[in-house]
Amino acid sequence: MYILREKYLIKALEWGKTRQIVLLSGLRGSGKTSLLTDIARSLRRDKPPVRVVEVRGGETITSDIELLDAAHALGAGVSALIVDNAELIDNLLSALREIHKKYKTTVYLSGQKTVILEDLVDQCTSLSCEILRIHPFSYKEFLEHQTLPESRSSFMHYLSCGGLPQSLILPCTSEHSFTVRRISADSFLLGNIIERFSVRNPFVMRLLLEKMVKTQGAQISTRTISESFAARRITVSNQTVIEYLEYCRLSGLLEQVPVIDCKTGKIIEAGSSWYFMDNGLRSAFASGIHTADISLKKADTEKAFENALYIRLLDEGYSVVKGRSAKGKDFLEYISFVCTKNNKKIYLQISPFSAGASAQIRKRQALLAVRDAWPKYLIGEEDESVQGDGIIGLSVRKLLYEGVEKSLG
Secondary structure (H helix, E strand, O other), X not given: OOOOXXXXXXXXXXXXXXXXXXEEEEOOOOOHHHHHHHHHHHHHOOOOOOEEEEEEEOOOEOOHHHHHHHHHOOOOOOEEEEEEOHHHOOOHHHHHHHHHHHOOEEEEEOOOOHHHHHHHHHOOOOOOEEEEEEOOOOHHHHXXXXXXXXXHHHHHHHHHHOOOHHHOOOOOOOOOHHHHHHHHXXXXXXXXXXXXXXXXXXXXXXXXXXXXXXXXXXXXXXHHHHHHHHHOOOOOOXXXXXXXXXXXXXXXXXXXXXXXXXXXXXXOOOOEEEEEOOHHHHHHHHOOOOOOOOOOOHHHHHHHHHHHHHHHHHHOOOEXXXXXXXXXOEEEEEEEEEEEEOOEEEEEEEOOOOOOHHHHHHHHHHHHOOOOOOOEEEEEOOOOOEEEOOEEEEEHHHHHHHOHHHHHO
């Protein structure tokens, strides 16, 4: 089922009225090409209609000269040039500068290597540019796409299947859906990381991704990861771990999250947390290289909640770090997310509902040890309640279904 991603469409069209370049950035398969098509369709329906030319790098256009010819065809007046696979066009930066010397046009860009395009757009200092980051389907969009009711069962499907449209060509309830997701994950790994960066040891890269699933959300250093390979009698240098993680970040697969001291606000340099930018890819790499079953493991559910919530926070425009809470000089516990938006801060703590009472107490004490007036929330699987001491309980399903900002009021 086709889903119109209206939030992104409205924002792209709004920026296009005042910006010279709008770049759609995001994970491969997140729907950037479909959004470009929706932008073109909407512009042509404007009154009066905007003149639009759509091109694809590597197919209809391969050079800056051809791109300039396409812009010339738009003529004078308000217009839009929509360019997909833009990274495949030679001398793209030079062409963009030339276009805006001669024509009154907005250029909408996207492609598979959007980190490269982001770097290029950053070099367009003489032009007004905006980057619109496209994330996989939200939980509500997933339900609409799969024609499922909101329920715990549907929620668990979402955590396992993720929200990449190209991975959801079969219903998530189909017995063959895991095969599609496995193929999608393998294709992403091969095309976007192994071939693109000429990875010397694909086996180690796959093992590293398994490791990142297991340690997701924890503060971990590259040296610790390297040592964990050594414990398995696999030699992987610290530098190789650094390089491979950077490849994953540049591909859009992983995001690195700093850890701060909640008392001082300073970044702790001893390591970072990492999250996957799609839960479906995450569950595929969690399964290991010797099994075809990529359904969500019961013990992994809590981390899957946390990963999905991280993606949602980014999609709503929050700046996110992990917090380290202490009482005096004694370390207490990490706080899942310290989030900032519009100069306001919130603390979100995932409650370990699968763990014992002592673990839940530690999570709560970590919030209480932060002595500021910003709201603090304990996130559980279902229940919502006022916990006392200013801590508010919330359902993770509600946060993901209704949205963080709306749920918090």
